[in-house]
Amino acid sequence: MEPRATVILPGRAVEPDVSPYPVRVFRPDGFAERLSGVSLDDLAARGMRGIIVDLDNTLVGYGQDHMASDDASWIASALERGFRVCLVSNNFPERVLRVARELGVPAIPNALKPLPGSFARALKLLETPRNRTVVVGDQLFTDVLGAKFLGLHAILTEPIVAKDWLGTRILRFFERIFLGKRTP
Ligand SMILES: [Mg+2]
Numbered sequence: 001m002e003p004r005a006t007v008i009l010p011g012r013a014v015e016p017d018v019s020p021y022p023v024r025v026f027r028p029d030g031f032a033e034r035l036s037g038v039s040l041d042d043l044a045a046r047g048m049r050g051i052i053v054d055l056d057n058t059l060v061g062y063g064q065d066h067m068a069s070d071d072a073s074w075i076a077s078a079l080e081r082g083f084r085v086c087l088v089s090n091n092f093p094e095r096v097l098r099v100a101r102e103l104g105v106p107a108i109p110n111a112l113k114p115l116p117g118s119f120a121r122a123l124k125l126l127e128t129p130r131n132r133t134v135v136v137g138d139q140l141f142t143d144v145l146g147a148k149f150l151g152l153h154a155i156l157t158e159p160i161v162a163k164d165w166l167g168t169r170i171l172r173f174f175e176r177i178f179l180g181k182r183t184p
Contacts, residue, residue: 025148026140026178028156035059035136036070038155040078043134048153050128051078052119054137055089055096055107057159062168064161067099075103084126088118088135090142114146123150139168140175 019027032038035058043051056062059071078085087107089096100107106125111118123133134153137143138160147154156179164172 025145027148028140028144029134029153030155032136032155032157034068034071034160035157036068036074038074038136038157040074040081040083043083044081046153047132048083048134050084050086050123050126050133052086052088052122052126052133052135052147052152054113054135054139054143055087055099056091057138057161057164057168058136058143058157059087060099061160062163062165067102068160072103075105079105084128086122086125088113088122113142114149116146116149119146119150119152123152139171140178141171 030038030042035053053059053075059075060067075085085103085105087096087100087103087105088111089107089109090111090113091109093109096107096109108118108121108125113119119135123130126133130151131153134155135143135147136155136157137147138157140156144154144156
């Protein structure tokens, strides 16, 4: 597959999305192949200050234990540049908090995304307003939908590995119907 170094698409998120609400909540503001492919310059240019990152298959491959070094350095650069970063994951605390400790960022496990409670808590931790906070994650029905319920920006990434939890594999089927190709 042709690698997509894409990021947030220039000129896209600044145009007000006038599509009806039910369509809008399924529409990411940008796509990226990997977390580390999201341009921090673009995020800064769009006024983003807070970054909420999903764990499984966004930061760590499903069933894997460790982050890729470029994703870990992406988080480190984001923190260095003054972005506030928080992990929000539907996975269990043990796994989520271990990665968060490695990165030195706060985390919310057992998040029940796309329900808005955990993203609302993340906003409090980050102390960033909704319109200056972006969610980066690999799933339309948890990460993007949850972000859009609260009016946050959302970037959809490709899953790190094709393997997924059974429940996620079912959601992927519907993702393909909603998104077609995972491109704008
Ligand atoms: Mg995920």
